[in-house]
Structures are given as C-alpha cells and as structure tokens.
Amino acid sequence: MLTLDKKLDIYRQMITIRLFEEQAELLYIEGKIFGTFHLYVGEEAVAVGTCAALQPDDFITSTHRGHGHCIAKGADVKRMMAELMAKDTGYCHGVGGSMHIADVEKGNLGANGVVGGGIPIATGAALGCKLQKNGKVVICFFGDGASNTGTFHESINMGAAFKLPVVYLCENNQYAMSTSIKYSVAIDDISERSKAYGIPGVTINGNKVLEVYEAVSLAVERAREGKGPTLIEAKTYRWKGHSKSDKNVYRTKEEIKSWKARCPIQSFRQHLINDEGIKEDILRNIDVEVEKLIQESVRFAEQSPEPDLEAVRRMVYA
C-alpha cells in the first residue's frame, strides 16, 4: 500500500517530468539547447509508477526517451538540464547529452541512443545481480518499436531461460517515430509475446500511475523471489513529436486530443483530491516548488562551464 506521502511524491515526480520537458522544449526553441532529445510528455505515469515500486538500489536501463526514467529514479534535474545544455556539470560532463544520461550510483544504467540497445544490457545486469546474489532487480524500459528488434527476442529469451531478476517494461506509446504499432505488428497486445518465452505478460493502462505501480510491484516481487522476468506492456501516448517536435503527419489532431483528455497527471491529481481528500492548495504548492526547481536548474546549467577537451579524452578508457 502506498502512503499518502508516497502518493504526493509520485505526484511531485510526474509534475517534475512534465515541467522539465516543457522547459527543455522551450530552451530548444530559444536555441539554448543545441542537440536532440525526445520528450516524455504524456507518458509520465509509466516511469513514475514503475520506479515507485523499486528499492533505491535497484537498477533501470532507459531509452532515447529517457528524461522521465531519470527523474523517477531520483536524478538531480540540475545535472540533467546541464547535460542537455552540454555543460561540464551535467551527468555525463556534456559529452553524452539527452540520449546517454546515466546515474550509476542511483541505479540508472543509462539512456540509450539505439532502439532495443538497452535490453541485453538490462539482462546482463540482472545476470550480474543474480550471480552476486544481491537481491536487486533490474527494470528494462523500452518502447513498442524496440519490441520488433532482435535484441528483444534474444534478451527476453535469455532472461526467461535463466530466471533472471529483470522486468521487461514496454512503453507502448503507439508510434515508433512515425510508424504506428497497429501497422508494424500483427497482434493486439505486445504482452502476448510473453507466451513465446514462457513468462507472465500483462497489458496495463500506462496512463494510470497506480495501475502501473501495482503491476510492476507484482513483477518485481516475482523477480526478487527468483521466479524470473515478466513482460509488462504499458499503453500510453506520446503527446509531442518523435524528436523535439514534428508535423504529426502520421496521426490526427483528434487522436492527440483524445489522449490528452486522458492526461496521466490530471487523472492522478483528481484521484488525490477526490479519493484522498488532498486540498488543491497542497498540489498547487508542489507545482510552484517544482517550477522553482526547474528554473533553478536552467540557471545552474546556464552558469556552468563547458567541458574541456583534454579531460574528456581521458574518459574514453578506465
């Protein structure tokens, strides 16, 4: 059971992701962020509900759309913003950028620029945890597009065969760049593929943070008990374009509107107010605090120095 404090944390994290992403988009439009990134707006409940089910020292692997996972796993938004602005104070000293933010100390084994690229790494991390008998669990985030890569099959099969402590979490946001999942697979639910590997599979509403939390909690418990992986498909929707913005030529305005009406943050907010009796003021205060934090992160990033070439060259080898 989630305590009220924890639920408020969940709200705070979701709003942090939303405001971070909106700020990042703004900075890009203003020309203050040079490189590419992929926004997580609309999918916040998946990362937050998932990471709420973890212990602090459990691991995750993330994706190219990774800001939400980072924040949910406890990343410092100042260092994230600094990384997006390619500064030395960023998580990767400004050499990784959005697609490579990692925070190994907090159990975040990194975003990934290759679709499906993190699935073998998560599987190996789970193998390492099993061999070390450290009781840790690995969450492997990937998207619907990644479920069509070879590493998806190779890794889940291996994870299942070896009963590794890993949860394969597919964020089905309906589109692999412009390609609809309805076009690219012949099944209704990606979770059906779990049958092929002999592991449990479940499709959940990825816009309901408590539903995500419940499903992941069960899967994590199973993994921790040595019973092996679960494939969870969280159905959600990417509000923004694939990378930064796009012209949305592959989907209709009506479709986007219908998903926006199912905003994961709005619905959780209503739950807190209606079912938990939280006063709106409390939530509004959180919003204000988070907005302040995001602005601080921008100032921190802007005032931070650029990385130095010689120092960066020394990072290639251990």
Next chain:
Amino acid sequence: MPDRVITYSEAIREALREELKNDPQVFLMGEDIGIYGGAFAVTLGLYEEFGPERVIDTPISEAAIIGAAAGASLVGMRTVAEIQFSDFIAIGMDQLVNQAAKIRFMFGGKASVPMVVRAPIGSGTGAAAQHSQSQEAWYAHVPGLKVVLPSNPADAKGLLKSAIRDDNPVIFLEHKLLYKTKGVVPEEEYLIPLGKADVKRTGADLTIIGYSNLIPKSLQAAEKLAQEGIDVEVLDLRSLRPLDTEAITKSIQKTHRALVVYEAPQLGGFGAEVAAFIGEKCFDDLDSPVMRLGGLEMPPPYNPRLEKQLVPQVEDIVNGVRKLMKG
C-alpha cells in the same frame, strides 16, 4: 627444472582457470562452453571445475551475449564472453561498438565495463567465408575497445590474464591455427601488459611487423632469409589498440626497412594503419618504402589450395623481404 611446454589453447584455459580462482567476480559465458568445452575445446573442464554459475552456457544469441556481458560488467562482474567464431561478433556489433565500447565515455567517465570478448579468427581450416575471417581492424577502429591478438602460448596466457583484469572492454582474438601450437609457458603466475609489442626475433636489415598467426610464419621466413644473409627482425604487435608505436619506431630506426604482414584483406586492414604510421613518423629513417603484405580482396574460399593463396604464406613473406631488400 625443464621448461614446461603447453599448447596455445591450454595456455588460454590456464589463464581462465587462474582468473576464475583469483576473483569471484570473474565468470565465463558463451555458446557450448560448458560440458562441450567450446567449439575449439578451450574451456574444456572448466564447467566441471567451477560449476554452472561461473561457466554459463548461453542460447545462440550473440547480441544478447555481448550486451549481457556489458550489463553484468557494468554492475561489478568481470565477464569473459566467448563468441564461437569471431565472424559472429558481427551479430552483436551494436552491443560491442555502440554500447560496451562507449558506455564509459557516454556516461562521462563514471562507469567501467571490465569485459573480455574472446573469439577465434583466421582461415586455414576449410570453414569458408563466414567462419574464417580476420576482422580485427573493425574493432581496432573503435575508441573505447582494446584489441589483443596473441601469437604464442606464453603471450596468450599473460595477455588474457591482463585483459580480464583490465577495466575496459577487450577483444581477445585467437587464431584457429595457433590453438594446437606449443610453446614454453612459465608455471608461475605472470602478466603481460596490454599495449606492449614484443620483438620475437632481433635483426638488423629489415623489420617484419605483424601479429597473431603471421608471427610464426614470419619467424620461419626469417630463418630462410638468414640463410641468404638477410637479418630480419620480427616485431609482434600483440595489441592493436593501444598500439605500441614506440616499439615500431625503435625497430625502424634500427633496421630502416619495414614489411607489414596481416591475414585480413589488404585494403583498409590494420597493416595499413601501421604502414601509415611509419610513413608519417619514421620517414627519415626509411631506406625503402614501407611494404604491406595482406590478404587478397575476397571472402575466404572453401577450396584448401585457394584458401592458402588467400593469406600471406611463408614463401610470400620471404619474397616480400627479398623485394624490399633490393629496393
């Protein structure tokens, strides 16, 4: 006490056994490496000795093997992955090149991936185009990887132990024709540092620079040439990345002539890098142009006569040296 002589594959197995004993974080994974002992029997007996948690048979999933090796190493293990034939590394190339090699850099120097990918290279076994290649130049082109190719049993053991203890991903390529070759290997523990070339034969007239199976061939060629009064030095690079440019420079300053030999297709092979280095940095020391002797520009053919013609043989090396000495 007489010197102990063992084979190249026994030396590799000894290195694996010692490191498995030394460090509980070390484990092996790969296809058929357990009871079967690996396609070339290198890991024979290790499964029985260390059990299924230290010597892990995997499904045929090269991308997952290499990626899982990286993931396990990222959380503190020292993973030694065997890819049955180096040709199959291509299947896991993204995990090797885009993931393992770059993780440390991408994460701002805050993680390390202490893993070794062991794989057999080379032609000469009639295994044809998909089981006989030497693709070391691919890996050597990637900052973040280390690339090691031992040419004899003693080097194989000392280099592999260093590779396993190294905190970076190391590609350790074993030539199939070397597995049964024998050599003196000390019984006491020793390490050979990565990135250090070794003069396998000292000479005054010309340096043959190579690695892996071309070293025994070059040594044979050197013996023949000695009968003609040509005194050849043989420099075994052992590691391509990091590359021991100091050893190359030193040898060229002594002999003033260089023949670079390698089994891979000549165009774009690693020998081209060595030749370019000598041309750039040792030009004033040269008495004749640097010559490359690489493989032919075709995939390895099945036919045994053609397969021999594909890669430099002792006679080709002898002829190459003669030509250079005339120039």
